[in-house]
Amino acid sequence: MEFNSNFAYDLKVGQVAEEALAEILQNKKIEIKRDLKAFKTGNIFIEYESRGNKSGIAKSKADYYCFFISDFRLFLIETNELKNICRRYLNTNRDVKGGDSNTSKGILLPIKNLIDEM
Numbered sequence: 210m211e212f213n214s215n216f217a218y219d220l221k222v223g224q225v226a227e228e229a230l231a232e233i234l235q236n237k238k239i240e241i242k243r244d245l246k247a248f249k250t251g252n253i254f255i256e257y258e259s260r261g262n263k264s265g266i267a268k269s270k271a272d273y274y275c276f277f278i279s280d281f282r283l284f285l286i287e288t289n290e291l292k293n294i295c296r297r298y299l300n301t302n303r304d305v306k307g308g309d310s311n312t313s314k315g316i317l318l319p320i321k322n323l324i325d326e327m
Contacts, residue, residue, distance in 0.1 A: 233273065239271055239274070239275050241274075241277070242274065247320060248278040252317045252319055253318045255295050256308060256315040258314040259312060264313065265313075265315065266288070266291065266292060271288050273285055273287055273288060274288055274291050284320075284324075284327075286323070294323065294326050299316070303316055303317045304316060304317075
């Protein structure tokens with residue numbers, strides 16, 4: 210977007226974004242995850258199996274996933290888009306065990322890659 214010092218124009222651009230976010234939040238299911246270690250490690254763990262059963266993203270009915278990686282930093286992504294990104298890491302060194310007593314499986318997704326692919 211080009212620089213524009215016109216407040217009325219900037220206000221309209223902001224209002225369009227506000228309306229888009231309101232539409233996302235209205236009548237949508239959002240899975241919210243809080244992972245404060247992610248900001249330090251640079252990775253988010255996306256669980257898909259626990260104790261041999263589908264879990265996490267594999268069973269989620271959410272339209273969107275929201276990841277809080279600090280008190281003021283978050284990512285909002287459509288669940289289907291996140292699933293497509295995670296599938297690329299299945300059966301790689303990013304497909305790891307985790308969770309309580311390492312009984313879950315998930316994708317250790319680099320935040321940088323998540324941003325790049327969004």
